[in-house]
Amino acid sequence: MPILGRAALIIALAVCAYGIFAAIYGAVTGRRAFIESARRSVYALAIATTVAFVVLELAFLRSDFSFAVVSGHSSTTTPWYYKASAMWSSQEGSLLLWVWLLSIWSSLVIFLTRNRLRDVVPWATAVLLGYGAFFAALLVFKVSPFETLSPAPTEGAGLNPLLRHPAMMIHPPMLYSGYTLFAVPFAFAIGALITKRVDAEWIRSTRRFALGAWLLLGIGILLGARWSYNELGWGGYWAWDAVENASLMPWLTGTAFIHSIMIQEKRGMLKVWNVSLVLATGILCVLGTFLVRSGILDSIHAFGASTLGVPFVTLIAGMSLGSIALVVWRRGILRSEHKLDSLLSREAIFLLNNLVLVALCFVVFWGTFFPLISEAITGEETAVGPPWFSRYTVPLALLLVLLSGIGPLIAWRRATPRNLRKTFAFPAGCGLVALVAMLFIPGVPQKPLAMIMFALGAFVIGTIAQELWRGTSARRAMTGEAAPLAVVSLVRRNRRRYGGYFVHLGIVFMFVGVAASSAFQHAEDRRLQVGQSTTVNGYDVKYVRSTATFQSDPSKTGAMLTLGAVLDVSKDGKHIATLTPGRGYYSSSNANDGLFEQLINGEPTSEVALKTGPMRDFWTAVAPDFTKLQPLVDAIDKGLGQNENMTQDGLLRGYVAGLTAFTEAYKQSPPPAMFRIISSPMVMWIWIGALIAIGGGLIALWPAPDAARRRATANLKARVAQDLSRA
Amino acid sequence: MVDVLAPLAIFVLMLAVVYVVTGPLRRGAMSQTEAREESDRQNLEAARDAKYREIRDAELDKETGKLSEADWRVLDRELRGEAVEILRRLDELDGR
Numbered sequence A: 001m002p003i004l005g006r007a008a009l010i011i012a013l014a015v016c017a018y019g020i021f022a023a024i025y026g027a028v029t030g031r032r033a034f035i036e037s038a039r040r041s042v043y044a045l046a047i048a049t050t051v052a053f054v055v056l057e058l059a060f061l062r063s064d065f066s067f068a069v070v071s072g073h074s075s076t077t078t079p080w081y082y083k084a085s086a087m088w089s090s091q092e093g094s095l096l097l098w099v100w101l102l103s104i105w106s107s108l109v110i111f112l113t114r115n116r117l118r119d120v121v122p123w124a125t126a127v128l129l130g131y132g133a134f135f136a137a138l139l140v141f142k143v144s145p146f147e148t149l150s151p152a153p154t155e156g157a158g159l160n161p162l163l164r165h166p167a168m169m170i171h172p173p174m175l176y177s178g179y180t181l182f183a184v185p186f187a188f189a190i191g192a193l194i195t196k197r198v199d200a201e202w203i204r205s206t207r208r209f210a211l212g213a214w215l216l217l218g219i220g221i222l223l224g225a226r227w228s229y230n231e232l233g234w235g236g237y238w239a240w241d242a243v244e245n246a247s248l249m250p251w252l253t254g255t256a257f258i259h260s261i262m263i264q265e266k267r268g269m270l271k272v273w274n275v276s277l278v279l280a281t282g283i284l285c286v287l288g289t290f291l292v293r294s295g296i297l298d299s300i301h302a303f304g305a306s307t308l309g310v311p312f313v314t315l316i317a318g319m320s321l322g323s324i325a326l327v328v329w330r331r332g333i334l335r336s337e338h339k340l341d342s343l344l345s346r347e348a349i350f351l352l353n354n355l356v357l358v359a360l361c362f363v364v365f366w367g368t369f370f371p372l373i374s375e376a377i378t379g380e381e382t383a384v385g386p387p388w389f390s391r392y393t394v395p396l397a398l399l400l401v402l403l404s405g406i407g408p409l410i411a412w413r414r415a416t417p418r419n420l421r422k423t424f425a426f427p428a429g430c431g432l433v434a435l436v437a438m439l440f441i442p443g444v445p446q447k448p449l450a451m452i453m454f455a456l457g458a459f460v461i462g463t464i465a466q467e468l469w470r471g472t473s474a475r476r477a478m479t480g481e482a483a484p485l486a487v488v489s490l491v492r493r494n495r496r497r498y499g500g501y502f503v504h505l506g507i508v509f510m511f512v513g514v515a516a517s518s519a520f521q522h523a524e525d526r527r528l529q530v531g532q533s534t535t536v537n538g539y540d541v542k543y544v545r546s547t548a549t550f551q552s553d554p555s556k557t558g559a560m561l562t563l564g565a566v567l568d569v570s571k572d573g574k575h576i577a578t579l580t581p582g583r584g585y586y587s588s589s590n591a592n593d594g595l596f597e598q599l600i601n602g603e604p605t606s607e608v609a610l611k612t613g614p615m616r617d618f619w620t621a622v623a624p625d626f627t628k629l630q631p632l633v634d635a636i637d638k639g640l641g642q643n644e645n646m647t648q649d650g651l652l653r654g655y656v657a658g659l660t661a662f663t664e665a666y667k668q669s670p671p672p673a674m675f676r677i678i679s680s681p682m683v684m685w686i687w688i689g690a691l692i693a694i695g696g697g698l699i700a701l702w703p704a705p706d707a708a709r710r711r712a713t714a715n716l717k718a719r720v721a722q723d724l725s726r727a
Numbered sequence B: 001m002v003d004v005l006a007p008l009a010i011f012v013l014m015l016a017v018v019y020v021v022t023g024p025l026r027r028g029a030m031s032q033t034e035a036r037e038e039s040d041r042q043n044l045e046a047a048r049d050a051k052y053r054e055i056r057d058a059e060l061d062k063e064t065g066k067l068s069e070a071d072w073r074v075l076d077r078e079l080r081g082e083a084v085e086i087l088r089r090l091d092e093l094d095g096r
Helices: A002-029 A032-061 A068-073 A080-089 A091-112 A120-142 A166-195 A201-231 A242-267 A271-294 A309-329 A346-378 A386-409 A417-439 A448-479 A483-493 A495-519 A595-600 A627-642 A648-668 A684-701 A716-726 B002-027 B032-063 B069-094
Strands: A522-528 A533-536 A539-550 A561-571 A574-579 A582-585 A605-607 A609-611 A616-624 A673-681
Touching (some): A002 A032, A002 A091, A002 B002, A032 A068, A032 A120, A032 B002, A068 A080, A068 A091, A080 A166, A091 A120, A091 A201, A120 A166, A120 A309, A166 A309, A201 A242, A201 A684, A201 B032, A242 A271, A271 A309, A271 A346, A346 A386, A386 A417, A386 A495, A417 A448, A448 A483, A448 A495, A448 B032, A495 A684, A522 A533, A533 A673, A539 A648, A539 A673, A574 A609, A582 A616, A595 A648, A627 A648, B032 B069
Antiparallel strands (some): A522 A673, A539 A561, A561 A574, A561 A582, A609 A616
């Protein structure tokens, strides 16, 4: 039903165009019926894009190769769960996912604010539908996911083998949810500026969406890191790749935003800063989407060159100029209601934290676009690598961790030296003890930046522990609750605060994990024969035997052939682990190669073997050397190509016989293989920290009990006290 | 069969979208005054919840030693006064 999908997208575009008109007309004339109609246009957009999404998803699940996009990105041999997620491996499918998620989140916010912010909502609706119109127009006019092939091929090209990983099934929906959710505060900021409603109301209405965007974008980034660590075969989780950086930039400014809006909510300060941050975040989200699609920067994650550059650049330029013009136009009403009382205040620390986050974003932006900048200036494209990024981001990250410990301990408005002594004694002691302890661990003092990160981590953990202890003690003194119940009550009554603390705790664990695994990693590339051993960081690794399977891929990725190794890892004669790294092979369509050579020289992917633990990860990948087996490959291909009149069945039988002979030969007299072996400390803490941070984010996101449902009849002052005692 | 189903599905989709979008134009939306009152009420309820959160935050800051007793008393009085003002405005809307 490609025609239904195409029609749904055209309807979506028409609905957006009408909705934008109705929203603006309603806002300008005050005609509520048009504003309501515009609101319903957002729901209609969700209906239309859902239909298009379902049509395409069904085509993937049914392996309907009459759809060009299905033929290009799936196959009958692709496992069903990868068929389901193959849609977003394509340019067209991922754009459809983008606009579908946008329509869902937009519908949610427009529904939740149906009776609030009556001046702002129509403009926000117009902006959200503007986003929808842009992406729907791309799908209708530029890259239709409903292009058809006639006659339909009997088999598709299959999903890119690198994307056959569980993290990659969820990574794009998470990332795009983050991007599209950030469109919500962006749209409301525009509405607030146009209608001069720049108090904290638009922030209160969209805070959860900003937090949700931050959380989901963060989860998307982490899934990408996890995929990189487990699938790409180089052993790292972050490479400062252009596309990785593209998702990190809005996350950084979004982090700054969810901190600084607290200052506007409490003190009416930083209005210019907040609208600028959220407008920048919205623009960076579109920039991130653009970078993956344009092919202007080299990246393993990008879709390659495309024709989408001009529309995206036009959109980004329009958003940037429009945002700047709006902020300048409304600068008069964006003045702060209060001044900064003291540099020793939470406002000041949050402001400093914001500056560090924006500086980090600028560093990432500069490094990412440096190839384009250098080409524009010198005519030569020069890229900067991880050492360049580390030079600037590491000191900023250290400062950020320090501030994440100081911020929660300082009072709003002004802290007194007595307060500071009282609140900082214990956490500072934790940091100092950790620093001294590190001095006695061999090798650690040689890595001073890592050592400082560990000490700062201990400082932050000290602040959080102290906050929880003091809060729980106060709660117990007031209510007499048992300690575990008091902790739960404390967190439940102050979700934003303690959710935030858990996020800080998780982030600290992650930073400590990154510092340890970066500073103390041992990586070796070794060529080994079966029976040979090597030593990496004191661990003995022995290549025990080779493995080879076909059509029964142990990783369930649909690989035709999997070659691997059994490695025995021991330390000081004690067995530590048996690891079985492998390499999956998928046929290419290179017509110059023989049928069997297409498989061997096709698209191999690493199936990493990992012994993971809280103190150390032992990571291995294997790449077999086929030189010795090349004569056999040539012989198989010669056999397959000898009889031109061979039937499909005969060809298949010959192919299977060739695979059997090859795998037996690989097992019986295995050729040498290249092994990448990495011993990396504390990587697990990155993932544990991520889970803690996600848990904290969910606590902060969880709605408080609805005060509106409470019944109170006492006088006003007593009602305030009564309401406060309930939640 | 598919040839008939696809145009039918497109027609149904178009009908559904037109029905959803034009609903308020056919029925007429809430009156301006009603809409303004409802919007004001929800805005005030959100402001009240935010004020309560501030009061609790300040109390917790005092309990955890970040605010002195004297500073907290001043701040708490100020915040509760603001909360009372919000409740008064909410009552006005309800016609109490």
